[in-house]
Amino acid sequence: MDIRQLRHFLAVAETLNYTRAAERLVMAASPLSRSIQQLELEVGGPLFIRGTRKVELTPLGDALIPHARKTIADLDALQRDMQRRVQGHVEFHVGMRSVPAELLSAVVDDVIKSVEPSAVVRLEPMDSFAQLDRVLNGRLTLGLVNRRSDDRRLEYVAAMTEQPAIALPNIPRYSSLTEVHPEDLSDLRLLMQPGVYPFGPELTELIDSVDEVVTMDSEIIGGLAAVIAAGDSCCLTLANPTAPWHRYLAGDGVVIRPFARPAPAGTTYLAWRTDRDHPEDLGPIIQTARERFHSPLDL
Numbered sequence: 001m002d003i004r005q006l007r008h009f010l011a012v013a014e015t016l017n018y019t020r021a022a023e024r025l026v027m028a029a030s031p032l033s034r035s036i037q038q039l040e041l042e043v044g045g046p047l048f049i050r051g052t053r054k055v056e057l058t059p060l061g062d063a064l065i066p067h068a069r070k071t072i073a074d075l076d077a078l079q080r081d082m083q084r085r086v087q088g089h090v091e092f093h094v095g096m097r098s099v100p101a102e103l104l105s106a107v108v109d110d111v112i113k114s115v116e117p118s119a120v121v122r123l124e125p126m127d128s129f130a131q132l133d134r135v136l137n138g139r140l141t142l143g144l145v146n147r148r149s150d151d152r153r154l155e156y157v158a159a160m161t162e163q164p165a166i167a168l169p170n171i172p173r174y175s176s177l178t179e180v181h182p183e184d185l186s187d188l189r190l191l192m193q194p195g196v197y198p199f200g201p202e203l204t205e206l207i208d209s210v211d212e213v214v215t216m217d218s219e220i221i222g223g224l225a226a227v228i229a230a231g232d233s234c235c236l237t238l239a240n241p242t243a244p245w246h247r248y249l250a251g252d253g254v255v256i257r258p259f260a261r262p263a264p265a266g267t268t269y270l271a272w273r274t275d276r277d278h279p280e281d282l283g284p285i286i287q288t289a290r291e292r293f294h295s296p297l298d299l
Helices: 003-015 018-025 029-043 059-087 101-115 128-136 201-209 223-232 244-249 283-292
Strands: 048-050 055-057 091-096 120-125 142-145 154-162 164-169 189-192 212-215 233-238 254-258 266-273
Touching (some): 003 059, 055 059, 101 120, 101 142, 128 266, 189 223, 233 244, 244 254
Parallel strands (some): 091 120, 091 142
Antiparallel strands (some): 048 055, 142 266
């Protein structure tokens, strides 16, 4: 039995799906299945019941979960301690969605480096769900996410709130608006990127008011802005002009206007794994984060 097999086991135990577990581990499903089978041979019994439609844990699998988590957590802590002793510093891998520079500075300078001045901070851009997976499996130290999971192994502090806005065609009907009401969008298509729903269900009225919701996956720089500028489409964004998503959409042929208040704010959370909140690990960092973001940045 080795640590790699335990990581594989936990991924399957937490997803109860070999395909999703393989995606989380960035590997193919076949070698993952072989790894689990080898682990089952070594522990002396089946860890999962594999049905045609679902995977279930056996009592033996249930019993292995806390031991596997503790073993992996202890090894991760050992690796971090050895890294600090050899290199003289600790590395923080911080996941990030598209966020303003003000938030990154607050997390890196005001939180991490105020506690660990010699720390090396490596920022890793990815979506929120990927971040949460990597925080759980130890590949990320912290995450900056705009979605929360109900997983009790994760904790959060609200770090930033942002006022939602909408990118509109730069024609008099829309450029003359100072704020946007749902009825202002009745003749427009709402462009949405796959999996993007940044402001929660509170914007149902907006979704219901547009002519059509269109899922787009534009990989061309300026692609969404060009479609909006054509005159029949709009897209959710942020009112803060320093927000990357605002800057990406703003430009020739596009105007950005805030929603009429009260509109639900978009919240970005700093996320970490609960079991790392102790004095020998992330405890001082987390305490500093709670103090720094006692009131979230309002951008």
